[in-house]
Amino acid sequence: MKKRTIFIAILLFFSVFVFMAAYSQEDIKFVDNSAFAKPERAPSLFAHDEHNENAELEECSECHHVYDEDGKKIEDESSEDQMCSDCHAEKASGSKLALMKAFHTNCKGCHVKEKKGPVMCGECHVNNPAAGK
Amino acid sequence: MHDVYNFVSGPLVWVAFIVFIAGSLYRVISLIMLVNKKEKFIFDYMSFKYSLRSIIRWSIPFATVNWRKHPVLTVVTFAFHICLIVAPLFILAHSVLIDESWNISWWSFSDTIGDIMTVIVIAGSIFFLIRRVVLPEVKFVTSASDYVILAIVAAPFITGFIAYHQWFAYPNMMIFHIISGEIMLMAIPFTRLRHMLLSPFTRAYMGSEFGGVRHSKDW
Amino acid sequence: MSEPAKKEQEKVVDQGIDVGIARLTEDKIKHTINSVIKVETGARLKAYVETCIHCGLCSEACHYYLSQGNDPKFSPVGKVKQTMWEMLKKKGKVSPEFMRRAVEIAHTECNLCKRCAQYCPFGIDIAYIMTVVRRIIHKLGITPLYIQDTAHSHSVTMNQMWVKDDEWPDTLQWQEEEAQAEIPTLRIPLEKEGADIMYSVIAPEPKFQAQLIYQAAVIMDVAGVNWTMPATPGWDNSDMAMFTGDNELMGRLKRSHFETAARLKVKKIVMGECGHAFRSVYDMGNRWLGWKMPPIPIVHAIEFYYELLKAGKIKIAKKYATPxxxxxxxxxxxxxxxxxxxxxxxxxxxxxxxxxxxxxxxxxxxxxxxxxxxxxxxxxxxxxxxxxxxxxxxxxxxxxxxxxxxxxxxxxxxxxxxxxxxxxxxxxxxxxxxxxxxxxxxxxxxxx
CATH class of the missing domain: 3.40.50 (Rossmann fold)
Structure with missing residues (x-):
């Protein structure tokens, strides 16, 4: 009986640890792809802070953009308090890009423009069984 | 790497498609013009009905005596050719690129299906290679060019397969994949890969002769 | 022991080839090959050679290949490789020895039966390619002796077997008399203008199978057919020139045959039980003369018998009992x-x-x-x-x-x-x- 309690305690401890590690806001390693019903590829590798440091990004709205109804970017507003999928559904609607295309445009579009950073599929979608593709 | 990528996935794609399409048009049009110049009678014997009859019959696995005589080859060659044409058109990654470039939401199938089709093409290439080396009647008529065109066809699929699975040298493999695909497209009108363009015509003519004149079956 | 014997058997003496080959120069070969390919061929040869993917699937169509223990030298595409591919690749620069082998292949290792055309997934007409090779052989003057002799006979007499002009009606009258011993009223109508049918045969029939003419006459007579045979050259529907690549001669022969039928104002030509003659009048010769289909309907004996039997014009007394x-x-x-x-x-x-x-x-x-x-x-x-x-x-x-x-x-x-x-x-x-x-x-x- 005693043995079993200890076992459960250890199990609980480790599951909380694993849970915390995966969902820690402090340490983003992958783009959250939970909004995709059936993601085909591994989530895109993305270390938030490191990326911004390397890219020398000051403005959150660079990526966390807000567009008005006419499809114009609103310069002073940003949307870091929202999930990308709050606006971008899996399927495109009106002028709003589909979620996957939004990601690709946002990330790869900038990389192509700046000639920096990954542009080929597997450079972001790194196959890694640990990422739980 | 950015410059290389931009070049092979930008201007070189255009070059490849222009060469492929213009070259193919040239091949087909010049053939028809040659018929017009020297063998005009062929037009008189061509029959739409019998051309179609022959092409359709040979496009169905096991519908001809020779397909039935070679069941393994028949399965392989149909699977190989279907995957060879269909996979590049509807691979998810290609569809994404098409969407990004031209804003066309292109149909695609899942990566798993794409992966299976790629394996089928590679396995088919290996089958054809072994056939060339092992079967005396094939070996006897095989020349270096036969291996070259087989390699040209297999290369984009092998590199694509390795790149997709990110087994090694990912960025380079990706570049090889793109370049080899472009080489394959450009090779079609200028190597015996042009059987893709011309075989409907030879088939149609033979079908017309057998149907319209010989009152017999060409299968 | 069997090896030398085999070799001896393969070494064939053929004066048509041997003498012809001795007269050849590489220059003449090159010039002839290139002129035939350039002037006389077009999209078909080009498409066939360029489309062939060297898959070997035609092999099992060929009786030579199957009979020679699946020897790839005898496969249809194997024969093209040994002839036309080399000629094209070397732009005609091939040796007299190469041409000797080409004659062997094109004339004695291919029957132009076109079975392979039914087995090629692309419908490549290998028999046509062999015909082009034979045309080159003809122009080089290295056609095998015996078949060349029949072509000479065609050229001189308009029949294949050196049957002289007077021997022909003579043979028909002889067979008429023979048949009259069986059916006294039987006639073999010669030169009957306006008959429904002109009956034509190949020259070996009057030459050494005259009983076939007798039989045909009996069938015609019993069926009550309004028929005739010409008394002039033009009666022979055979055509070895078609097989030697002597297309000009083929044209002369077929013209003479069709013109004879036209002169007799018949409705159609019925021909005896011959295959190559059917090919010549129905497929090859008429095209050479510019007729898409024969200018006068051609009815092969099989179809003719079919019509007679179906219409009840001939009745079977007792069916042939042997299986x-x-x-x-x-x-x-x-x-x-x-x-x-x-x-x-x-x-x-x-x-x-x-x-x-x-x-x-x-x-x-x-x-x-x-x-x-x-x-x-x-x-x-x-x-x-x-x-x-x-x-x-x-x-x-x-x-x-x-x-x-x-x-x-x-x-x-x-x-x-x-x-x-x-x-x-x-x-x-x-x-x-x-x-x-x-x-x-x-x-x-x-x-x-």
Missing amino acids: VTLHDPCNVVRGGGLEEKARYVAHAICEEVIEMHPNREHNYCCCAGGGVINCGPPYKMKRIKGNKVKADQLFRAKTDGAETLITPCHNCHSGLHDIVTHYEIGMDIKFFGDIIYEAMEKPGAIDG
């Missing part, structure tokens, strides 16, 4: 679609018809047609050995019970006779006409 099997000749079946009519006739006149396999348009060639048997005795054994697969096929038909072999084609008849004899198959070989003559009711006959 028969039917050989489908390439030129009238793969080339004319007469397989079902042939079966109708066979069933109408025979008690039992046993199919050989494969049959109809997939039947194995006799290995005599396409001018191969006409290349003469030097190649007889090659032709027989080159068709073991036919012997096996006939053996199987015999095991199934067939004792008589019906072959509605002269070349097939002779070729299969050699096969049946050499492989000791023990079958009687007959034309449809032989059996019809034997089995039919003859109301006007003296003892019938």
